[in-house]
Amino acid sequence: xxxxxxxxxxxxxxxxxxxxxxxxxxxxxxxxxxxxxxxxxxxxxxxxxxxxxxxxxxxxxxxxxxxxxxxxxxxxxxxxxxxxxxxxxxxxxxxxxxxxxxxxxxxxxxxxxxxxxxxxxxxxxxxxxxxxxxxxxxxxxxxxxxxxxxxxxxxxxxxxxxxxxxxxxxxxxxxxxxxxxxx
Numbered sequence: 001x002x003x004x005x006x007x008x009x010x011x012x013x014x015x016x017x018x019x020x021x022x023x024x025x026x027x028x029x030x031x032x033x034x035x036x037x038x039x040x041x042x043x044x045x046x047x048x049x050x051x052x053x054x055x056x057x058x059x060x061x062x063x064x065x066x067x068x069x070x071x072x073x074x075x076x077x078x079x080x081x082x083x084x085x086x087x088x089x090x091x092x093x094x095x096x097x098x099x100x101x102x103x104x105x106x107x108x109x110x111x112x113x114x115x116x117x118x119x120x121x122x123x124x125x126x127x128x129x130x131x132x133x134x135x136x137x138x139x140x141x142x143x144x145x146x147x148x149x150x151x152x153x154x155x156x157x158x159x160x161x162x163x164x165x166x167x168x169x170x171x172x173x174x175x176x177x178x179x180x181x182x183x
Contacts, residue, residue, distance in 0.1 A: 107165075
């Protein structure tokens with residue numbers, strides 16, 4: 001696994017190819033799992049995957065990966081509109097940054113982040129809705145979105161408890177030789 005992730009400024013061609021391949025695979029997993037689970041309301045592994053990625057990869061890999069995911073998702077879903085794209089980008093990047101900052105904290109702190117994100121993700125769209133439909137939509141939006149926020153928070157709790165540790169251990173094992181250089 002030597003040279004699997006490019007962390008130096010002058011990577012060899014082999015290191016660069018392996019790094020791009022890994023980033024592509026991580027992006028594919030992030031995107032495809034969401035599309036497979038689209039029929040289950042508010043259930044996905046996106047939050048746990050981003051938290052796992054943030055616990056392992058530096059910002060220079062994490063942020064472009066999240067940005068590519070958000071762009072791909074918006075293009076695929078036909079929602080590439082600044083009123084939705086900007087809040088979505090903000091929310092997912094914020095999750096990655098906060099998760100990266102708390103990566104060494106106890107597991108329960110990461111679980112709390114995942115649960116809280118279920119609510120925050122809904123709230124970041126509120127300004128866009130208010131621009132579209134007027135300021136009077138504020139309380140109605142919060143009331144109508146609450147069930148979806150609760151479902152996302154519950155989904156995040158379940159996925160964190162079920163798959164966070166195995167995913168993190170598997171991915172760390174895959175990139176173990178480079179992790180020493182990141183931390």
